[in-house]
Amino acid sequence: MLADIVSTFWSSPNLQKFAKAGIVLVTGLPLVLIASRIVSRILRHRLGEQGGDLLARIVRYAGYLMVLVAVLQEFGFNLAAVLGAAGIAGVAIGFASQTSLSNLISGLFIVGERPFEKGDVIEVGTFTGTVEEIGLMALTLRTFDNRSVRIPNETLVKTNVVTVTRYPIRRVDLTVGVAYDEAIDHVMRVLRDVADAHAAVLDEPDTVIVFNGFGESSLNFMIGAWAIKEDVIKVKNELPLRIKEAFDREGIEMPFPHRVMAGGKAVGPIPIVISRERKPHGD
């Protein structure tokens, strides 16, 4: 029985081809997966989680393609002819896939450069959000109002990208105006006390208080308070409230713009001319 199967196998070229293709598949696919995992593991340290995964994916797709070509060759598939045809078609495909290739290459640049990581908050054009995924073609951003934005990698390479959460601490800058009657030293001291008293404002680096000059209707100050990135929103929200409370307590006036309207020929009263009432025609 077994001898019959063996002799049938050796006498049938088709069966041999199927067997060879099977061996290529059975050994090739696990090898591709292992290679992809090794690449991911090695590159994760250098390129981050997303970068490692992206390049591992490229290795995996390339590996699958090679296995497919090897299997097809077992069945007499003429690769040279295909490549020849591909050369002709390549020109057309090249034109068609120009944008996709550009995105792919831009993606590789982003992975290599690592301007941001998965989980970072970035600003791209009018969008601000958390990086969800760095893909082969595009980056997926989740905005704070929970929308998903797909930004092509090419756009990221061409435009300015601000990585908001890159560094562990950030400075929160606020501008405050007080009335011209107030003593500048006193105002600066009150602002510093408010910043020092806030639990989320760091003692070091020191809070920056700058007198910004004489405004239209106020003396302007800039207060730059440092906080860890997790506390930035808290400081942005709470510091102005604490400043207002302290100004009220200290009797420091926060003016609103005053306008003095001056009279003149140009703004003189509009002349009103009273004409005689016309009587309607008729009876």
Next chain:
Amino acid sequence: MAATERWHERTLQDGEWLRADFGGLTLIVMSILEEWRVAALYGDQRLALENAKMPPDNLPWERWDRGPDDVKLRFRPVFPDRPVIVRPRSPLHLSPRAMANFFVGIPAFIELNAHSEGQYERLSSWPSDPPSNTWHGTPISGTLCYSVKTRARRQFIPEDWQELSIISTIEIANTGSHTLPFERLFFETGHLAIFEHLGRLWANHARIRTGEKDDSLSGVVFGKRPFSEATSAVELTPPRLGRVRRSMLKQAFSTFLGVNQPDD
């Protein structure tokens, strides 16, 4: 010598509650419905407890599950859970080849441990005096720390200290030939124990030796007991990260310092 009563084990039956004051912090602990309920109150928040037979519901409660027979709990002082940057209120300069002993105070955190299924479990810890945050490093990288300003007294005057300041003594020797400014001390407290002596909290004595260059490695030595008059103190809390021969006390005078434990 035994620890004072506030650090003793306490028993709280179901439906009972207690109030424990630790400097600026008041802890309310209630045992109810197989739960430990704890509220940490500061400043004016404590007014809510005046003339109250039971703590009000609107306190900032935190809750932990417990077994039906769990009744035991205890408080203990611990060092802050982050490194502390100690800065003298007025700058100090240390002459060449001089040696000076400083007393600095670090506000204790109060840790609550309570029985859960018959075993002590750490519930949480709260600062006796909320410290402010500071950053040790550059804006690009560094460590989040607590900030403490100290008078860096040269002698111990009991009246100077807040009730729950951990008195830490640091002996600094300038072995170099230049005057060194004592601007800040990066105090990694994970390997320091807390002791009690006459109702005050003490840490083990530390000795720092600075080198000729700012970036030289110098020796920092931890004693096993607090300084001189408090040597007979009773240990309340062992070091959080254990007693080790090498630790992370560093960055005195902006220098990076090595640490070793004496064999005594």
